[in-house]
Amino acid sequence: DAKTTQPNSMESNEEEPVHLPCNHSTISGTDYIHWYRQLPSQGPEYVIHGLTSNVNNRMASLAIAEDRKSSTLILHRATLRDAAVYYCILRRSGGSNYKLTFGKGTLLTVNP
Amino acid sequence: DTEVTQTPKHLVMGMTNKKSLKCEQHMGHRAMYWYKQKAKKPPELMFVYSYEKLSINESVPSRFSPECPNSSLLNLHLHALQPEDSALYLCASSQNPPETQYFGPGTRLLVL
Numbered sequence: 229d230a231k232t233t234q235p236n237s238m239e240s241n242e243e244e245p246v247h248l249p250c251n252h253s254t255i256s257g258t259d260y261i262h263w264y265r266q267l268p269s270q271g272p273e274y275v276i277h278g279l280t281s282n283v284n285n286r287m288a289s290l291a292i293a294e295d296r297k298s299s300t301l302i303l304h305r306a307t308l309r310d311a312a313v314y315y316c317i318l319r320r321s322g323g324s325n326y327k328l329t330f331g332k333g334t335l336l337t338v339n340p
Numbered sequence: 341d342t343e344v345t346q347t348p349k350h351l352v353m354g355m356t357n358k359k360s361l362k363c364e365q366h367m368g369h370r371a372m373y374w375y376k377q378k379a380k381k382p383p384e385l386m387f388v389y390s391y392e393k394l395s396i397n398e399s400v401p402s403r404f405s406p407e408c409p410n411s412s413l414l415n416l417h418l419h420a421l422q423p424e425d426s427a428l429y430l431c432a433s434s435q436n437p438p439e440t441q442y443f444g445p446g447t448r449l450l451v452l
Contacts, residue, residue: 264441271344271430271443272383315382326371326396326438330382 232316237335240306248301248334250316255296258321262328263290263301265312272315272330275301279321311338343367344444346431352450355421361447363414363431370436371395372414374406377428377446389414390436421451 233251240246252261262277276283276290278299283290289302303310315333319325344365353359363372371390375383388396389408403425405417414431428448432441 269445271432271445272441273443274440277440322437324390324395324437326373326388326390326434327385328441329385332382 232318232331234314234316234331234334236332237337239337239339240303240310241339242308243305246303246306246310246336246338248303248314248316248336249298250300251298252316252318253297255318256320259318260321261290261292261296261299262317262319263288264315264317264328264330265310266315266333267309267312275314277319306336306338308338308340311336344431344433344442346429346444346447348447349445350448350450352452353418353421354452355423357421358417358419360418361416361429361431361449363416363433363444364412365433365442366412367433367442368411369433369442370411371434371438372408373432373434373441374414374416375430375432375443377430379427383430387416418449421449423451425449426451 260279263275264272266272276288278290291300313333313335315330347362373388374386377383385398386400387406392408403420407415428446430446431444434441
């Protein structure tokens with residue numbers, strides 16, 4: 229499986245935008261970029277995913293580099309509830325590919 | 341209903357006990373997963389069921405025995421566990437073929 233690299237931790241202030249980077253230099257053409265987050269004492273929660281184009285949903289935006297070797301998860305206005313571990317995961321497309329391999333993730337702290 | 345429920349929330353067991361963890365979803369998902377998460381580590385895949393059949397076993401010791409009695413239920417039977425098996429056990433489900441995984445809140449297990 230292709231590997232991702234994320235900073236161990238990041239800090240943000242409430243109501244400011246947050247840009248969480250992820251490097252995946254060995255990504256293959258069929259790998260989707262998924263982001264999950266895990267709030268304290270909860271199970272992981274899906275955030276967003278994409279293949280080549282930038283993606284937006286109600287939770288976040290995903291910006292994917294043109295060469296796909298990196299991506300950035302953007303939280304437009306951080307709230308205290310966004311404090312969590314954010315995982316960037318590559319998942320190969322294909323009907324029988326069930327594996328979601330979590331890396332170490334980025335611990336996001338949001339200051340009031 | 342986009343919820344995966346897990347019972348119990350907490351479990352303490354001795355090394356000679358037999359116990360079971362239960363997971364339930366009513367989203368019509370036909371793939372279900374067990375993950376193990378040690379403190380301050382990412383979740384690690386243990387088992388995957390697809391259409392009620394065991395599809396993936398990530399070389400998990402036989403003291404963990406999964407069961408999928410129907411498309412909505414997933415059990416994890418525990419027997420003769422070791423203290424190092426203490427962890428958060430997460431259940432997840434997804435459509436089949438898989439895309440987004442939905443996680444439950446987990447069962448926090450302590451083996452004495």
